[in-house]
Amino acid sequence: VFILADIIFIALGAGTIAGLALYASGLARI
Amino acid sequence: MSLVGWGQIGLLFVVVLALIKPLGLYMARVFSGERTWLSVVLGPVEHALYAAGGVRADREQTWLGYAFALLAFSAAGFLLLYAILRLQHVLPLNPQGFGAVPADLAFNTAVSFVTNTNWQAYGGETTMSHLSQMAGLTVQNFVSAASGIAIALAVTRAFARSAAETVGNFWVDMTRATLYVLLPLAVIVALAFVAMGLPQTLDASVAATTLEGANQTIALGPVASQEAIKQLGTNGGGFFNVNAAHPFENPTALSNYLNIVCMLSISSALVYAFGQMVGDRRQGWALLAVTGVLLLIGIGAIYWAETYGNPILASLGVDPAMGNMEGKEVRFGQAMTAAYAAVTTGLSDGGVNGMHGSFTALGGMAPLVLIQLGEILPGGVGSGLYGMLVFAVLAVFVAGLMVGRTPEFLGKKIEGREMKFAMLAVLILPLAILGFTAVSAMLPGAVASIGTGGPHGLSEILYAYSSAAGNNGSAFGGLSANTPWYNTTLGIAMLFGRFGYALPVLAMAGSIAAKTRSTATAGTFPTHTPLFVGLLIGIILIMGGLQFFPALALGPIVEHFQMLSGQTF
Numbered sequence A: 001v002f003i004l005a006d007i008i009f010i011a012l013g014a015g016t017i018a019g020l021a022l023y024a025s026g027l028a029r030i
Numbered sequence B: 001m002s003l004v005g006w007g008q009i010g011l012l013f014v015v016v017l018a019l020i021k022p023l024g025l026y027m028a029r030v031f032s033g034e035r036t037w038l039s040v041v042l043g044p045v046e047h048a049l050y051a052a053g054g055v056r057a058d059r060e061q062t063w064l065g066y067a068f069a070l071l072a073f074s075a076a077g078f079l080l081l082y083a084i085l086r087l088q089h090v091l092p093l094n095p096q097g098f099g100a101v102p103a104d105l106a107f108n109t110a111v112s113f114v115t116n117t118n119w120q121a122y123g124g125e126t127t128m129s130h131l132s133q134m135a136g137l138t139v140q141n142f143v144s145a146a147s148g149i150a151i152a153l154a155v156t157r158a159f160a161r162s163a164a165e166t167v168g169n170f171w172v173d174m175t176r177a178t179l180y181v182l183l184p185l186a187v188i189v190a191l192a193f194v195a196m197g198l199p200q201t202l203d204a205s206v207a208a209t210t211l212e213g214a215n216q217t218i219a220l221g222p223v224a225s226q227e228a229i230k231q232l233g234t235n236g237g238g239f240f241n242v243n244a245a246h247p248f249e250n251p252t253a254l255s256n257y258l259n260i261v262c263m264l265s266i267s268s269a270l271v272y273a274f275g276q277m278v279g280d281r282r283q284g285w286a287l288l289a290v291t292g293v294l295l296l297i298g299i300g301a302i303y304w305a306e307t308y309g310n311p312i313l314a315s316l317g318v319d320p321a322m323g324n325m326e327g328k329e330v331r332f333g334q335a336m337t338a339a340y341a342a343v344t345t346g347l348s349d350g351g352v353n354g355m356h357g358s359f360t361a362l363g364g365m366a367p368l369v370l371i372q373l374g375e376i377l378p379g380g381v382g383s384g385l386y387g388m389l390v391f392a393v394l395a396v397f398v399a400g401l402m403v404g405r406t407p408e409f410l411g412k413k414i415e416g417r418e419m420k421f422a423m424l425a426v427l428i429l430p431l432a433i434l435g436f437t438a439v440s441a442m443l444p445g446a447v448a449s450i451g452t453g454g455p456h457g458l459s460e461i462l463y464a465y466s467s468a469a470g471n472n473g474s475a476f477g478g479l480s481a482n483t484p485w486y487n488t489t490l491g492i493a494m495l496f497g498r499f500g501y502a503l504p505v506l507a508m509a510g511s512i513a514a515k516t517r518s519t520a521t522a523g524t525f526p527t528h529t530p531l532f533v534g535l536l537i538g539i540i541l542i543m544g545g546l547q548f549f550p551a552l553a554l555g556p557i558v559e560h561f562q563m564l565s566g567q568t569f
Helices: A004-027 B003-031 B039-053 B063-086 B103-114 B130-160 B170-195 B223-232 B253-277 B281-308 B311-315 B333-346 B361-372 B383-403 B416-442 B454-469 B484-513 B530-564
Strands: B205-209 B215-219
Touching: A004 B063, A004 B103, A004 B484, B003 B130, B003 B170, B003 B253, B003 B281, B003 B333, B039 B170, B063 B103, B063 B130, B063 B170, B063 B484, B103 B130, B103 B484, B130 B170, B130 B223, B130 B253, B130 B383, B130 B484, B170 B223, B170 B253, B223 B253, B253 B281, B253 B333, B253 B383, B281 B333, B281 B361, B281 B383, B281 B530, B311 B530, B333 B361, B361 B454, B361 B530, B383 B416, B383 B484, B383 B530, B416 B454, B416 B484, B416 B530, B454 B484, B454 B530
Parallel strands: none
Antiparallel strands: B205 B215
16 A cells, blocks of 8 residues: 555655654753 | 624623633643542543553653653654545545545645644545544544643643753643543533534435435534534634534534634633642733733734725625625624634634635734734643743843843743743744745745735735644635645644744743742732733734734735725735
8 A cells, every 4th residue: 555655755744753853852952 | 893793702702701710720730630520530541541551640751751752642643644544445434435545635634633733635525534534633633732731731830840850741741631621521512512503423424405406415424523622622623624614513603602612711721720830820811811912903803804895896886884794604794703713813723614815805914913923812722822931931031131130930030041942932933934935936836726816825825834834724715735735845834833833842841940930029020910911912913923024015915905906816
């Protein structure tokens, strides 16, 4: 069932949230 | 405008005011971990959930641990909802036989409901199976609202505690918000909606024969249950495409009233609970006063603009006394359409009972401005409170600079570190809204989606990104947003608007929690007085509003002047 579009959009959603987690880690250093 | 119209609006405020204290006190008890009259029934359920999830309820988290829990929970919710939408054609409870939701739309919708935005690029009755509506969207209506409440609780504890390392436990806060507040109220309101005529069935539709003899399929489904949490959780995502303008979603003037009361009830009571939890109820009332003033201005602006109407129509022979009824349901009229529009955008609900793009230029601008102010009136459940507290921190900082004292809010000194976090939070909205709007206004593919030319077209794009980044979810109308470009970029704007705002706020909470809480002295700037209320209103309008003024000038403001000179869009 999983096709390329699914991989892209799952990566986009999960990747953005993972990026935000890194952002939170960065905020802790301020 | 009429006396009857203002009477309806006034009664609305009276009903909400009557609910604030009892509900606020109840919520303060729930979030302080105290027993309530529902504990006998829900206590075992709560502890079973902790046991199943391996949660130690007595173990609190630092702000960073709290933030990671929020992000992990949201990521899991996104993946689960995305899977349900993509696989709905092979899952049960699909009596309509709908196919899988397209990938870009599933991404947009999953992000939309996880972030409490509930932007709907789809028509519910023509796209979503009952399972998608119930197990997917409605579940997120509960937990995304509870996540917002949890963040607000972390900020509240930061002010209430002295020299603390932790701000609470995300899993406990979310569980208690869902179990003790959202779920019981949703059951009561859903039953009330059923009594008012909203459908609650697993049937797909009924067939009818129209007066002309044509066959018509009338969509049905579990509408009442979704409508209840849609408004209580300030989600706004409707069962039907036209949301609360649909006669099955909002059939009468009374159901319209209940809709608005539900939107305002928990979010207002949470502000009261804040006052209770920090030990000074006057602080809660001061923030509610700010909310009330700005919300009344918003309602008044829309009501005035829509009753003033469009002089071009009057010149064509339309009775000017009717004002502008375009985009409105006759059963609600201009007053209660204005009240709904201001409330749904003043807080982060985003449901609509009229089409904002069909309002006059200024009438349509008011909801847009209310979204851009940060949806803090009184805001989405939770998100409005922590948004308002960010502005309060900015206000005491400005006041401190003016009088030469160290800024202080609720006994906590506000210093450079907290200001950095506050500004990082405040700047995320203009970055996401204006950035994506500017790019979309230049891309031919994106411009092709707008429904109207001229300044109204720019308003359509600006409104879409404001609604997404502000986690509102209401649509201006006109923009064909179900395209890969808009589904993707609006989804990213929603994620930035939700977490790009919440994370600096949690960081600010951690910083404030660690400070020692000092007692007020004669030199302390009081933050419960009319002076502070006025200052806070000024800060909100300047910080929240002026950033968007140039874009508004190119959109609804120029459209208004063109209407006065005889051109309409």
